[in-house]
Amino acid sequence: MTIQLTVNGRAVTAQSSPDTPLLWVLRDELHLMGTKYGCGVGACGACTVHVGGEPVRSCSVPLGGLDGARVDTIEGLGAPQPHALQTAWLEAAVPQCGYCQSGMLMAAAALLKRTPRPTDADIDAAMTNLCRCGSYPRVRKAIHAAAARLAGGR
């Protein structure tokens, strides 16, 4: 059984078994290594990608239910030019070890699509990705900065 996906705008035929989580299809079959494994149980968000424009934890989404799905990963976020979040992330020096940041950025991108000028409470509610390195204060700051820039500010 094969599953047709559009990954970062490119048509792809996935051949992994249908029970394979999307995370491992992306990494082991498509060699898109930007999306990370942190826990495998949907608790940490390191594996966050967009499916049909919505943020999902790809470690917990089996391939079998994704025929025809549009998938966007960190590799597509900065194409053709860096997302305002990525620029803001560098300006605020958000990453420490960086391992959680692909998922963090994808979650933040989904938040900004839904809520272009999020409040701190919006950020609290949406950004549940785990970061053991403590980048949270800078994540918050960079989301505000990117939101302002996208809104035509600074």
Add this chain to the structure above:
Amino acid sequence: MAIRLSRRGALAALGGSALAVGLGVDGALAASSEVAVLSDWVQIAPDGQVTLFTSVQEMGQGAWDVHARIIAEELGLDWAKVKVEQAPPLPVYGIFSPGYGTGGSASVREMWGKLRKVGAAARTMLVEAAAERWTVPASQCVARGGQVVHADSGRTLGFGELAPAASRRPVPQDPALKPRGTWTVVGRDLPRKDLPGKVDGTAVYAPDVIYPGMLTATIRQAPQFGAKLASVDPAPALAIPGVRQVLEMRGVSITVPGWAQPVELPDAVIVVADGFWPAKKGLEALAPKWAEGIGEPDTAGLLEQLKTAALTKAEVATPRGTYAEGEREALAKRLAAATDAALATADRTIERDYTAPLLAHAPMEPLSAAARITPDGGVEAWGGFQNTSGLRRSAAAMLGVPVEKIDAHTLFSGGSFGRRYKNDFGLQAIWAARAAGAPVKLIWTREEDIRQDWYRPAGFQRLTAGLDKAGRVSGFKVVGANNNANYTRDMVSGPPHDLFQYDVPGLSMAGAFVASPIPGGPWRSVLHTGNAFAVESFIDELAHETGADPLAFRRPLLTKAPRAMRVMEHVAKAAGWGRRLPKGQGLGLAVWSSFQSVCAQVAHVKVEGGKLRVEQVWCAFDCGTAVNPDGVRAQGESSILLALSSAATGEINLDNGRVVESNFHDYPHISLAQAPRIVVDLLETPDAPPGGAGEPMTPPLMPALGNAIFAATGQRLRTLPLTKAGLTLV
């Protein structure tokens, strides 16, 4: 220690050898005769591109490029144009000794002087090469922005053009260093070189390594520490499509020449497959039988062991040094006697017991490494190794080959906090590659990562202090024990950066080491985590016992520690110490010296009906000189949040010698919503040698938090996590 600065050394020596690492599979550097090598750290291409090498393993501490910053400063480079690369794993790059490893918050403090000289030597060689070309005095030439400029005539020559001639010049052993007042790189918030790849998914961690024919493996080690693998039926795993092999790892004990103890790897089953998913399914399909012991420690049992050891076997610690026969024992007796006398004559004594749970490291990247066996029987390995030279030596011994045949790429890691200093995961990947007959990428599951950690040891400490009529401390005694460590002792016997900061009359500390099957290892700030919680909470208790303000109480104890005093006063002022707060809110103070740095923190908490909110944490930190100030501030945020998370919910429990917890559902981590506002102020002491930055902002947080909770509620915490005290972080 005299440091011989060498021009050639590691980089130029690589050409054609089997050890072509970090520079391309074919030894690109050596092969390209155009690149000039000025030293093991400095390479300059004909177009003037300067590449600086670092041996720092980047695990999120932000130190990967600090060596390059120090060198770039002396070379007068434009930071934006500098390229940084990981140095090959050769002993010349060793940070605290010949070797290759990262830890101890040592990356700047151990290399500061040496790297300034490396940069200055390279600058001198380039300037002299230009001066010779122009036949002018070198004193009339300056290096600036990648060029040498002759002030009088305005002539310039680029580093690219000068480098070949410069590289042939003698290396000055004591070159002049750039004065602090002229610095343009060190002390500036310049962008980290490792960050761009961390926002676009291109940064490579061990699980991302791809190699032709590489299989993926995952592992289950004996769940009960020390148990043996009795048997495993591989059929259920092999029946799963994509599973290639089931490997049985038994009795691996590696004797490494020169090492006091053999390296022992737990018995384990390893499933090798086409990808992680089939490997994990294969692992879960197996039902290995383990030969286990009975009556192995549970949580309470381990604590009992520690308490008994502390109270019956602790030995009074003496400072490091050489003693004449019998002198150390005599000193220990005198210290103990002085403490007993002080306590006996005190107006009153206060005695309290403090305990600390096992903590997991739980870095976001579960332990992983990749390896292949090379045609000549050597190894090429990849991983976020904190101790690459240790890996090479132990792998060489495991395979029975010379260490030169072990090639290891030191990658970025997804966090570590000390865990990756142990090379079990790297050795397992190498072992599996050999057993499987194919390159193997080994990725531990999160469950395995939590259950097979090298835990922050559990601890028991009894602190006793005497107070005179004026409420001053006279007599201060600590007895303590930890599993697989002697943290109490190290406050007296340890290296200078571990020593107890307070000046108290009648001080003695006694520690006991409890050997335990539960693995204990370094966890961000090591001994200081438990020691600071106990001591700084106890000092707070003494202050409250005497009706003294905790800030005022500490002042007489820090008269010999002016830098600690200064950060304490600074943070107290920043936090508005002494202001009245509404009921249920409180401020707590803690100050701690470690890794040659000093740190003071104040936490502001709000407690209501068992719910604890940390509103803000102020941190004042002095590491002497901050090479990348923003990076240091980020480490403050990082240390505080890791410590807070661990204080809130962190505990690893044992049941018959097995760890109970397994993932983030039962070993939770703080969320962004729970994070307080954090303010980190950096204070400098320019005349002091630089101190560490990655760890020393960790110890004060837990006691500052506990002290704040006491101020807010009158409830005194003598153990963690907070959940034990009925407090939930919100």
